[in-house]
Amino acid sequence: MPLHFTKMHGAGNDFVVLDLRDGAPPPDPATCARIADRHMGVGCDQLLTVEAPREAGSLASYRIWNADGSPSGQCGNGARCIAAWLVRDGAAPAQGEFVIDSPSRSHRVAHDDEGGFLIEMGTPRFAPDEIPLAGFLQAQDDYAVQLANGERIEHLRFGAVSMGNPHAVIEVADVDTADVARIGPALQRHAAFPDSANIGFAQVLSPGHIRLRVFERGVGETLACGSGACAAVAVLAARGRIDGEREVAVDLPGGRLRIRYDRHAGTISMGGPAAFVFEATMQQQGSGA
Numbered sequence: 421m422p423l424h425f426t427k428m429h430g431a432g433n434d435f436v437v438l439d440l441r442d443g444a445p446p447p448d449p450a451t452c453a454r455i456a457d458r459h460m461g462v463g464c465d466q467l468l469t470v471e472a473p474r475e476a477g478s479l480a481s482y483r484i485w486n487a488d489g490s491p492s493g494q495c496g497n498g499a500r501c502i503a504a505w506l507v508r509d510g511a512a513p514a515q516g517e518f519v520i521d522s523p524s525r526s527h528r529v530a531h532d533d534e535g536g537f538l539i540e541m542g543t544p545r546f547a548p549d550e551i552p553l554a555g556f557l558q559a560q561d562d563y564a565v566q567l568a569n570g571e572r573i574e575h576l577r578f579g580a581v582s583m584g585n586p587h588a589v590i591e592v593a594d595v596d597t598a599d600v601a602r603i604g605p606a607l608q609r610h611a612a613f614p615d616s617a618n619i620g621f622a623q624v625l626s627p628g629h630i631r632l633r634v635f636e637r638g639v640g641e642t643l644a645c646g647s648g649a650c651a652a653v654a655v656l657a658a659r660g661r662i663d664g665e666r667e668v669a670v671d672l673p674g675g676r677l678r679i680r681y682d683r684h685a686g687t688i689s690m691g692g693p694a695a696f697v698f699e700a701t702m703q704q705q706g707s708g709a
């Protein structure tokens with residue numbers, strides 16, 4: 421049965437969006453992975469489904485599957501693309517605010533003045549059992565684990581937080597030379613992260629400006645990670661390395677996201693772009709594809 425989809429991206433983090441508001445079941449994880457495959461399928465970092473609202477006052481809900489078929493509780497760039505998709509569909513207002521809900525919480529959405537969206541991303545959770553982070557009882561600004569690096573053992577320091585999905589944040593002197601491809605998967609596989617994690621590598625340029633690269637759970641390094649940008653600001657603000665009270669510019673390889681951490685309310689909001697790339701219909705691949 422042909423499958424209609426919309427290809428979108430948020431700062432280069434790309435998505436296949438399916439409209440399942442009629443109640444049709446989402447593709448199983450193996451089919452999600454086949455759709456996400458950049459050679460045998462459409463190709464995307466995540467697959468997003470638009471579904472009926474789960475919370476009162478919400479216009480729609482969305483769910484998230486990574487390129488390997490694994491589900492996630494949050495996708496910041498995906499939230500902006502779902503918002504843009506609903507506005508273009510006429511299901512959300514072209515001005516003013518509205519609410520959508522992800523697997524982890526409801527999100528108030530507003531239009532920004534650059535054609536993108538501001539998304540309330542919720543409260544960062546630092547307690548180890550909320551991340552989850554194993555082997556630590558109390559929330560810390562700084563954790564340390566040992567990683568095997570060939571014959572050597574290296575000590576890695578990081579911050580950790582949940583934005584509805586698990587994140588580690590490693591502060592580096594220069595994101596361009598950070599060993600993302602080795603340290604990212606090694607820390608994901610560490611016993612400290614029983615559900616794996618998205619691994620951010622953050623370089624502080626000033627109290628209001630950071631650079632970030634993210635090795636995402638279920639994908640690998642992406643051009644941008646919205647929840648990762650929120651996680652980096654939360655961890656760095658908790659350490660006093662940036663001024664979370666004002667808007668922080670987070671420059672990722674695919675573009676800039678604007679993050680504000682209201683320490684009094686304890687909530688984080690994210691602003692950034694959402695782009696449509698194409699609409700298409702794919703033949704549902706049978707077995708052997």
Ligand SMILES: N[C@H](CCC[C@H](N)C(=O)O)C(=O)O
Nearest residue numbers: 492495496497585637646647
């Ligand atoms: N890989 C993430 C989901 C997508 C997050 C990212 N694309 C974003 O914009 O937040 C996870 O497994 O938790």
